Amino acid sequence: MFEKIILKNIDDPHTASITGYMAVGGYKALEQAVGELTPRDIIDEIKSSGLRGRGGAGFPTGMKWQFASLDPKFPKYLVCNADEGEPGTFKDRPILEHNPHLLIEGMIISAYALQSTRGYIYLRGEYPHAKKVLERAIEEALAKGYLGNDILSKHFRFNITVHSGAGAYICGEETALLDSLEGRRGQPRLKPPFPVNSGLWGKPTIVNNVETFANIPYIVSHGAKAYSSIGVKDCPGPKLFSVSGRVNKPGVYELPMGISLREIIYNHCGGIKDGGALKGVIPGGISTPIIAPENIDCPMDYVHLPKYGSMLGSGAVIVFDDSVCIVKVYERAMKFFEHESCGKCTPCREGTAWMRAILERIERGDASERDLETLHDVAENVAGKTFCPLGDGAAGVLLAAMKIFREEFEYHIKNKRCKAQ
């Protein structure tokens, strides 16, 4: 039986308060870290655990921390990316709204390891309730001496500010997020330099996802070995999957990394709604390529999904049954990408608008077979040619859908209506 780490106490209404959190062992890991371990010890333990960032890219967390810790520049900033704006993604929301101290404890331990004195939680603007919960939790942690100017009387100083985004998907990309924190339009920066060396206001900055920070207390208190015994080789630990779409029990599930899509859909989410047939699955949020039903035995992790032509992304599983029109799905998705393109580079700014316009024509029944060729051509000329992953993702997911569901696109053009309806 898999024992949950992150969502273990999520249904306990008391855990949102510091007393409730401490009653289930909260802040013990911080006391242990600050009392018994050096910053180097913690970074080594995180490296040994094999923890990879849970925001989508899957970069090894310990390695990222080490790069920042070796940079002699101060101050060092710690930023929590709580801007989960990828359609389909709502995995961090339960932590933010129901277990905020788990995130805060993870951030304080990380700050101690990195000798950072200032942290920000970049919170998506669409979560007004989470802002209130986090601000209250920060006040509670300050009152208990877990945050502030002399944490646990160890001359360790760290403070956290909650910074609300305002509806810009691109700000989930770490360098655009940093521009936004600096009060600018959120547009991605050229890398290198990477944020670990030159991030917020040009200083070394660690940006980690909410879920990544939520793993830290367990790794410190139980050790890297216990942590890496969960999941699969190269991708250890548990993973939060947010499941939506045509399943009987959508929701957020904490499951071992490497679990198959089939197990998620049929064992945990109760199978397909209304007895429909599975048509396709987006495994990691709308910017990850769709998976055909015959491939749902693929293991859900950063290593295996690329072999099936997709990516784990944020772990946002969207399930489609045979009542769903794939052309309509990608027309709506492309509207999203067009709306959210920051405008910095031409292939993304113009390409997403062009692809959306063609998809609208197909959906409306006004398209010719040549439009399908043009759509394919535009997508191929956007993929791999944009400044950041937004445009690349938009084109990539469309190409995957056109490959797997080619017949459905052609049917739409020929019959001027959807096959699924």
Add this chain to the structure above:
Amino acid sequence: MPQVTADRLRLLRTTVCDLMGLYASRQGVLLPSLSAAEEIFGFVSPEAIEEVSSVTGVPTAEIRGVATFYAMYKTKPMGRHIIQLCTNVSCMIEGAYDLVAYLEEKYGLTPGGTTSDGRFSLIIMECIGACGTAPAMILDTDSYDNLTKDRLDTVLENYK
């Protein structure tokens, strides 16, 4: 819609000054300052932009550029209550566009518009992180999910 008064402008100025200590640059306070302007005036008014500019030293054109980049800042007066309804993929396949049509049919409310009595404005959202309980919306700062036409009617009744 709150009037632009000297008192309210002073409140915005005080709020922006208080935020200064939290960021390493004056420009860093722009996003929370724009949020504060919205809370005080109901939208990011030209007067609010002038006030934020005078405190931070950031040119008004730059502030307008920031304010219009982000989808959630309102740069024009809105209705008393703001419906932010998601129509992205997970909400779409669970019927969000039927709700958009229903809002137009029953309340005369179109995306980006305001009802003639000024009660509601409607904004179409690009995901609000409630995909598992789709279709969903934020009404002012409250979240509502598993929406149907009936449930929508019931919820809206509570916002006069």
